[in-house]
Amino acid sequence: MFATLNYSCCLFPASFEVIVPDKHLPAIRGRPAVLGCEFTPDPDLSNLVVTWQRSENSKVVHSFYYQQDQLDRQSPEYHNRTSLFISELHKGNASLRIAAVRPKDAGLYLCIVSNTKGTGRALVKVTYGALYSEPRLSIHVNSSALTVQFETEGFPKPEVIWLGEHGQNLSYHLQLYDQTEDGLYLVKSSYEAQKSAVNVTFTLKNHLLNQNLQRPVFLSYDEDITTNQGTIAVVLSVVCVFLLIAVIWLVRKRTKRRFSTVN
Structure with a gap:
Protein backbone atom coordinates (compact mmCIF):
# COMPACT_ATOMS: atom_id res chain seq x y z
CA MET A 1 0.00 0.00 0.00
CA ALA A 130 29.52 74.73 -3.50
CA LEU A 131 29.93 75.98 -7.04
CA TYR A 132 32.92 78.28 -7.38
CA SER A 133 32.05 81.91 -7.94
CA GLU A 134 32.99 83.83 -11.08
CA PRO A 135 36.80 84.23 -10.83
CA ARG A 136 37.83 87.83 -10.13
CA LEU A 137 40.77 89.00 -12.22
CA SER A 138 43.47 91.35 -11.00
CA ILE A 139 46.70 92.40 -12.74
CA HIS A 140 49.84 93.64 -11.00
CA VAL A 141 52.65 95.28 -12.94
CA ASN A 142 56.16 96.27 -11.87
CA SER A 143 59.35 97.15 -13.71
CA SER A 144 60.32 93.53 -14.35
CA ALA A 145 57.21 91.35 -14.37
CA LEU A 146 53.48 91.15 -14.86
CA THR A 147 51.33 89.04 -12.51
CA VAL A 148 47.87 87.77 -13.40
CA GLN A 149 45.74 86.61 -10.46
CA PHE A 150 42.30 85.01 -10.14
CA GLU A 151 40.34 84.82 -6.88
CA THR A 152 37.21 82.74 -6.20
CA GLU A 153 35.29 80.83 -3.50
CA GLY A 154 33.74 77.37 -3.48
CA PHE A 155 33.96 73.81 -2.11
CA PRO A 156 35.59 71.28 -2.08
CA LYS A 157 39.24 71.89 -2.95
CA PRO A 158 39.53 72.44 -6.70
CA GLU A 159 42.00 71.41 -9.34
CA VAL A 160 43.79 74.47 -10.76
CA ILE A 161 45.64 74.54 -14.08
CA TRP A 162 47.38 77.33 -15.98
CA LEU A 163 48.03 76.76 -19.68
CA GLY A 164 50.23 78.68 -22.09
CA GLU A 165 49.22 79.80 -25.59
CA HIS A 166 50.34 76.44 -27.01
CA GLY A 167 48.50 74.39 -24.38
CA GLN A 168 51.54 73.70 -22.23
CA ASN A 169 51.25 73.49 -18.43
CA LEU A 170 52.66 76.51 -16.61
CA SER A 171 54.06 76.88 -13.13
CA TYR A 172 51.86 79.01 -10.90
CA HIS A 173 51.28 80.12 -7.32
CA LEU A 174 48.27 78.85 -5.35
CA GLN A 175 46.88 80.04 -2.01
CA LEU A 176 44.09 78.00 -0.45
CA TYR A 177 42.55 79.49 2.67
CA ASP A 178 40.61 77.50 5.26
CA GLN A 179 36.86 77.14 5.09
CA THR A 180 34.80 80.15 6.08
CA GLU A 181 31.64 79.97 8.18
CA ASP A 182 29.72 79.44 4.94
CA GLY A 183 31.73 76.30 4.27
CA LEU A 184 33.74 77.76 1.40
CA TYR A 185 37.39 77.72 0.43
CA LEU A 186 38.97 80.97 -0.73
CA VAL A 187 41.28 80.28 -3.65
CA LYS A 188 43.87 82.72 -4.98
CA SER A 189 46.00 81.63 -7.89
CA SER A 190 48.47 83.70 -9.86
CA TYR A 191 50.87 83.41 -12.78
CA GLU A 192 53.91 85.65 -13.16
CA ALA A 193 55.17 86.47 -16.64
CA GLN A 194 58.54 87.91 -17.55
CA LYS A 195 57.40 88.93 -21.04
CA SER A 196 55.86 92.05 -22.48
CA ALA A 197 52.84 89.99 -23.63
CA VAL A 198 50.79 87.36 -21.81
CA ASN A 199 48.56 84.73 -23.41
CA VAL A 200 47.43 82.23 -20.77
CA THR A 201 44.31 80.33 -19.72
CA PHE A 202 43.24 79.85 -16.11
CA THR A 203 41.27 76.65 -15.45
CA LEU A 204 39.49 75.62 -12.25
CA LYS A 205 37.72 72.27 -11.85
CA ASN A 206 35.25 71.31 -9.13
CA HIS A 207 35.11 67.58 -9.75
CA LEU A 208 32.34 66.90 -7.23
CA LEU A 209 29.87 69.17 -9.04
CA ASN A 210 31.31 68.73 -12.55
CA GLN A 211 32.14 72.45 -12.72
CA ASN A 212 34.81 73.54 -15.17
CA LEU A 213 35.78 77.23 -15.36
CA GLN A 214 38.15 78.44 -18.09
CA ARG A 215 39.19 82.07 -18.33
CA PRO A 216 41.67 83.09 -21.06
CA VAL A 217 43.81 86.20 -20.55
CA PHE A 218 45.65 88.02 -23.30
CA LEU A 219 47.37 91.34 -22.64
CA SER A 220 50.55 93.26 -23.29
CA TYR A 221 52.37 96.18 -21.71
CA ASP A 222 55.31 98.46 -22.41
CA GLU A 223 58.28 97.38 -20.31
CA ASP A 224 59.78 100.88 -20.58
CA ILE A 225 56.94 102.38 -18.57
CA THR A 226 56.93 101.61 -14.86
CA THR A 227 53.79 101.46 -12.77
CA ASN A 228 54.55 104.78 -11.06
CA GLN A 229 55.15 106.55 -14.36
CA GLY A 230 51.90 105.19 -15.69
CA THR A 231 50.07 106.41 -12.60
CA ILE A 232 51.62 109.89 -12.94
CA ALA A 233 50.60 110.02 -16.59
CA VAL A 234 46.99 109.16 -15.67
CA VAL A 235 46.94 111.81 -12.93
CA LEU A 236 48.33 114.47 -15.29
CA SER A 237 45.72 113.56 -17.89
CA VAL A 238 42.94 113.99 -15.34
CA VAL A 239 44.38 117.34 -14.21
CA CYS A 240 44.57 118.57 -17.82
CA VAL A 241 40.93 117.66 -18.37
CA PHE A 242 39.86 119.59 -15.28
CA LEU A 243 41.96 122.63 -16.35
CA LEU A 244 40.35 122.54 -19.79
CA ILE A 245 36.87 122.43 -18.24
CA ALA A 246 37.77 125.35 -15.95
CA VAL A 247 39.05 127.46 -18.86
CA ILE A 248 35.88 126.82 -20.88
CA TRP A 249 33.72 127.77 -17.87
CA LEU A 250 35.62 131.03 -17.33
CA VAL A 251 35.43 131.98 -21.01
CA ARG A 252 31.68 131.38 -21.08
CA LYS A 253 31.19 133.37 -17.87
CA ARG A 254 33.12 136.38 -19.17
CA THR A 255 31.23 136.26 -22.49
CA LYS A 256 27.92 136.36 -20.64
CA ARG A 257 29.04 139.37 -18.56
CA ARG A 258 30.13 141.29 -21.67
CA PHE A 259 26.87 140.50 -23.39
CA SER A 260 24.83 141.73 -20.40
CA THR A 261 26.94 144.95 -20.20
CA VAL A 262 26.41 145.75 -23.87
CA ASN A 263 22.69 145.33 -23.49
Whole structure:
Protein backbone atom coordinates (compact mmCIF):
# COMPACT_ATOMS: atom_id res chain seq x y z
CA MET A 1 0.00 0.00 0.00
CA PHE A 2 1.43 3.23 -1.06
CA ALA A 3 0.90 6.43 0.81
CA THR A 4 -0.53 9.22 -1.21
CA LEU A 5 1.28 12.55 -0.88
CA ASN A 6 -0.86 15.63 -1.17
CA TYR A 7 0.93 18.86 -2.04
CA SER A 8 -0.81 22.01 -0.97
CA CYS A 9 -0.05 25.37 -2.54
CA CYS A 10 1.39 27.85 -0.08
CA LEU A 11 0.93 31.56 -0.69
CA PHE A 12 3.89 33.66 0.34
CA PRO A 13 3.53 37.39 0.91
CA ALA A 14 5.11 39.62 -1.68
CA SER A 15 8.66 40.66 -0.83
CA PHE A 16 9.08 44.13 0.65
CA GLU A 17 11.92 46.37 -0.52
CA VAL A 18 13.28 49.79 0.32
CA ILE A 19 15.77 51.09 -2.21
CA VAL A 20 17.56 54.37 -2.95
CA PRO A 21 18.15 55.23 -6.66
CA ASP A 22 21.30 57.21 -5.82
CA LYS A 23 23.42 55.96 -2.95
CA HIS A 24 25.73 58.95 -3.28
CA LEU A 25 24.09 62.34 -3.68
CA PRO A 26 26.16 65.53 -4.30
CA ALA A 27 24.21 68.43 -2.76
CA ILE A 28 24.84 72.03 -3.79
CA ARG A 29 25.13 74.85 -1.27
CA GLY A 30 21.97 76.95 -1.00
CA ARG A 31 19.93 74.73 -3.28
CA PRO A 32 17.37 72.05 -2.37
CA ALA A 33 18.42 68.41 -2.35
CA VAL A 34 16.11 65.45 -2.91
CA LEU A 35 17.18 62.19 -1.26
CA GLY A 36 15.45 59.51 -3.29
CA CYS A 37 13.84 56.53 -1.54
CA GLU A 38 11.38 53.98 -2.96
CA PHE A 39 9.48 51.17 -1.26
CA THR A 40 6.97 48.46 -2.10
CA PRO A 41 3.71 50.41 -1.94
CA ASP A 42 0.43 49.68 -0.22
CA PRO A 43 -2.59 51.82 -1.18
CA ASP A 44 -3.67 51.81 2.45
CA LEU A 45 -1.56 54.49 4.17
CA SER A 46 -3.05 53.97 7.62
CA ASN A 47 -0.18 51.70 8.66
CA LEU A 48 2.58 53.53 6.78
CA VAL A 49 5.55 54.80 8.79
CA VAL A 50 8.38 56.72 7.13
CA THR A 51 11.38 57.86 9.13
CA TRP A 52 14.49 59.63 7.90
CA GLN A 53 17.36 59.86 10.35
CA ARG A 54 21.09 60.47 10.42
CA SER A 55 23.03 57.24 10.54
CA GLU A 56 25.94 58.75 12.48
CA ASN A 57 23.95 59.86 15.54
CA SER A 58 20.35 58.67 14.96
CA LYS A 59 19.05 62.24 14.89
CA VAL A 60 15.54 62.40 13.44
CA VAL A 61 15.41 64.33 10.18
CA HIS A 62 11.75 63.72 9.29
CA SER A 63 8.92 61.40 10.38
CA PHE A 64 5.54 60.46 8.95
CA TYR A 65 2.89 58.22 10.53
CA TYR A 66 -0.84 58.30 11.32
CA GLN A 67 -1.10 59.67 7.75
CA GLN A 68 0.61 62.96 8.57
CA ASP A 69 4.00 64.50 9.37
CA GLN A 70 5.16 63.96 12.95
CA LEU A 71 7.90 66.47 13.70
CA ASP A 72 7.95 66.65 17.51
CA ARG A 73 11.20 64.69 17.65
CA GLN A 74 12.76 66.35 14.64
CA SER A 75 16.32 67.60 15.16
CA PRO A 76 16.31 71.45 15.44
CA GLU A 77 18.69 72.01 12.52
CA TYR A 78 16.05 70.59 10.18
CA HIS A 79 13.07 72.63 11.39
CA ASN A 80 11.10 74.07 8.45
CA ARG A 81 13.63 72.63 6.00
CA THR A 82 12.35 69.14 5.21
CA SER A 83 9.33 67.66 3.46
CA LEU A 84 8.05 64.45 1.90
CA PHE A 85 6.13 64.10 -1.35
CA ILE A 86 2.87 63.27 0.40
CA SER A 87 0.88 62.78 -2.79
CA GLU A 88 3.42 60.18 -3.95
CA LEU A 89 3.45 57.99 -0.83
CA HIS A 90 0.76 55.64 -2.12
CA LYS A 91 3.02 55.00 -5.15
CA GLY A 92 5.97 54.02 -2.96
CA ASN A 93 7.85 57.32 -3.03
CA ALA A 94 9.36 58.18 0.36
CA SER A 95 11.90 60.70 -0.98
CA LEU A 96 13.00 63.51 1.32
CA ARG A 97 13.49 67.12 0.24
CA ILE A 98 15.93 69.30 2.18
CA ALA A 99 15.73 73.02 1.44
CA ALA A 100 18.80 75.27 1.13
CA VAL A 101 21.61 72.79 1.72
CA ARG A 102 24.19 73.68 4.39
CA PRO A 103 27.66 72.26 5.13
CA LYS A 104 26.39 70.30 8.14
CA ASP A 105 23.83 68.51 5.95
CA ALA A 106 26.62 66.33 4.59
CA GLY A 107 26.60 62.79 5.97
CA LEU A 108 24.73 59.48 6.00
CA TYR A 109 20.93 59.31 5.93
CA LEU A 110 18.74 56.27 6.65
CA CYS A 111 15.38 55.90 4.94
CA ILE A 112 13.27 53.55 7.10
CA VAL A 113 9.85 52.49 5.83
CA SER A 114 7.23 50.19 7.33
CA ASN A 115 3.75 49.20 6.14
CA THR A 116 1.51 46.11 6.11
CA LYS A 117 3.85 44.43 3.63
CA GLY A 118 6.99 44.68 5.72
CA THR A 119 9.82 46.87 6.99
CA GLY A 120 13.05 47.92 5.33
CA ARG A 121 15.77 50.54 5.23
CA ALA A 122 18.30 51.99 2.82
CA LEU A 123 21.28 54.34 3.16
CA VAL A 124 22.09 57.55 1.27
CA LYS A 125 25.38 59.43 1.47
CA VAL A 126 25.07 63.19 0.98
CA THR A 127 28.19 65.12 -0.01
CA TYR A 128 28.26 68.91 0.32
CA GLY A 129 29.61 71.08 -2.47
CA ALA A 130 29.52 74.73 -3.50
CA LEU A 131 29.93 75.98 -7.04
CA TYR A 132 32.92 78.28 -7.38
CA SER A 133 32.05 81.91 -7.94
CA GLU A 134 32.99 83.83 -11.08
CA PRO A 135 36.80 84.23 -10.83
CA ARG A 136 37.83 87.83 -10.13
CA LEU A 137 40.77 89.00 -12.22
CA SER A 138 43.47 91.35 -11.00
CA ILE A 139 46.70 92.40 -12.74
CA HIS A 140 49.84 93.64 -11.00
CA VAL A 141 52.65 95.28 -12.94
CA ASN A 142 56.16 96.27 -11.87
CA SER A 143 59.35 97.15 -13.71
CA SER A 144 60.32 93.53 -14.35
CA ALA A 145 57.21 91.35 -14.37
CA LEU A 146 53.48 91.15 -14.86
CA THR A 147 51.33 89.04 -12.51
CA VAL A 148 47.87 87.77 -13.40
CA GLN A 149 45.74 86.61 -10.46
CA PHE A 150 42.30 85.01 -10.14
CA GLU A 151 40.34 84.82 -6.88
CA THR A 152 37.21 82.74 -6.20
CA GLU A 153 35.29 80.83 -3.50
CA GLY A 154 33.74 77.37 -3.48
CA PHE A 155 33.96 73.81 -2.11
CA PRO A 156 35.59 71.28 -2.08
CA LYS A 157 39.24 71.89 -2.95
CA PRO A 158 39.53 72.44 -6.70
CA GLU A 159 42.00 71.41 -9.34
CA VAL A 160 43.79 74.47 -10.76
CA ILE A 161 45.64 74.54 -14.08
CA TRP A 162 47.38 77.33 -15.98
CA LEU A 163 48.03 76.76 -19.68
CA GLY A 164 50.23 78.68 -22.09
CA GLU A 165 49.22 79.80 -25.59
CA HIS A 166 50.34 76.44 -27.01
CA GLY A 167 48.50 74.39 -24.38
CA GLN A 168 51.54 73.70 -22.23
CA ASN A 169 51.25 73.49 -18.43
CA LEU A 170 52.66 76.51 -16.61
CA SER A 171 54.06 76.88 -13.13
CA TYR A 172 51.86 79.01 -10.90
CA HIS A 173 51.28 80.12 -7.32
CA LEU A 174 48.27 78.85 -5.35
CA GLN A 175 46.88 80.04 -2.01
CA LEU A 176 44.09 78.00 -0.45
CA TYR A 177 42.55 79.49 2.67
CA ASP A 178 40.61 77.50 5.26
CA GLN A 179 36.86 77.14 5.09
CA THR A 180 34.80 80.15 6.08
CA GLU A 181 31.64 79.97 8.18
CA ASP A 182 29.72 79.44 4.94
CA GLY A 183 31.73 76.30 4.27
CA LEU A 184 33.74 77.76 1.40
CA TYR A 185 37.39 77.72 0.43
CA LEU A 186 38.97 80.97 -0.73
CA VAL A 187 41.28 80.28 -3.65
CA LYS A 188 43.87 82.72 -4.98
CA SER A 189 46.00 81.63 -7.89
CA SER A 190 48.47 83.70 -9.86
CA TYR A 191 50.87 83.41 -12.78
CA GLU A 192 53.91 85.65 -13.16
CA ALA A 193 55.17 86.47 -16.64
CA GLN A 194 58.54 87.91 -17.55
CA LYS A 195 57.40 88.93 -21.04
CA SER A 196 55.86 92.05 -22.48
CA ALA A 197 52.84 89.99 -23.63
CA VAL A 198 50.79 87.36 -21.81
CA ASN A 199 48.56 84.73 -23.41
CA VAL A 200 47.43 82.23 -20.77
CA THR A 201 44.31 80.33 -19.72
CA PHE A 202 43.24 79.85 -16.11
CA THR A 203 41.27 76.65 -15.45
CA LEU A 204 39.49 75.62 -12.25
CA LYS A 205 37.72 72.27 -11.85
CA ASN A 206 35.25 71.31 -9.13
CA HIS A 207 35.11 67.58 -9.75
CA LEU A 208 32.34 66.90 -7.23
CA LEU A 209 29.87 69.17 -9.04
CA ASN A 210 31.31 68.73 -12.55
CA GLN A 211 32.14 72.45 -12.72
CA ASN A 212 34.81 73.54 -15.17
CA LEU A 213 35.78 77.23 -15.36
CA GLN A 214 38.15 78.44 -18.09
CA ARG A 215 39.19 82.07 -18.33
CA PRO A 216 41.67 83.09 -21.06
CA VAL A 217 43.81 86.20 -20.55
CA PHE A 218 45.65 88.02 -23.30
CA LEU A 219 47.37 91.34 -22.64
CA SER A 220 50.55 93.26 -23.29
CA TYR A 221 52.37 96.18 -21.71
CA ASP A 222 55.31 98.46 -22.41
CA GLU A 223 58.28 97.38 -20.31
CA ASP A 224 59.78 100.88 -20.58
CA ILE A 225 56.94 102.38 -18.57
CA THR A 226 56.93 101.61 -14.86
CA THR A 227 53.79 101.46 -12.77
CA ASN A 228 54.55 104.78 -11.06
CA GLN A 229 55.15 106.55 -14.36
CA GLY A 230 51.90 105.19 -15.69
CA THR A 231 50.07 106.41 -12.60
CA ILE A 232 51.62 109.89 -12.94
CA ALA A 233 50.60 110.02 -16.59
CA VAL A 234 46.99 109.16 -15.67
CA VAL A 235 46.94 111.81 -12.93
CA LEU A 236 48.33 114.47 -15.29
CA SER A 237 45.72 113.56 -17.89
CA VAL A 238 42.94 113.99 -15.34
CA VAL A 239 44.38 117.34 -14.21
CA CYS A 240 44.57 118.57 -17.82
CA VAL A 241 40.93 117.66 -18.37
CA PHE A 242 39.86 119.59 -15.28
CA LEU A 243 41.96 122.63 -16.35
CA LEU A 244 40.35 122.54 -19.79
CA ILE A 245 36.87 122.43 -18.24
CA ALA A 246 37.77 125.35 -15.95
CA VAL A 247 39.05 127.46 -18.86
CA ILE A 248 35.88 126.82 -20.88
CA TRP A 249 33.72 127.77 -17.87
CA LEU A 250 35.62 131.03 -17.33
CA VAL A 251 35.43 131.98 -21.01
CA ARG A 252 31.68 131.38 -21.08
CA LYS A 253 31.19 133.37 -17.87
CA ARG A 254 33.12 136.38 -19.17
CA THR A 255 31.23 136.26 -22.49
CA LYS A 256 27.92 136.36 -20.64
CA ARG A 257 29.04 139.37 -18.56
CA ARG A 258 30.13 141.29 -21.67
CA PHE A 259 26.87 140.50 -23.39
CA SER A 260 24.83 141.73 -20.40
CA THR A 261 26.94 144.95 -20.20
CA VAL A 262 26.41 145.75 -23.87
CA ASN A 263 22.69 145.33 -23.49
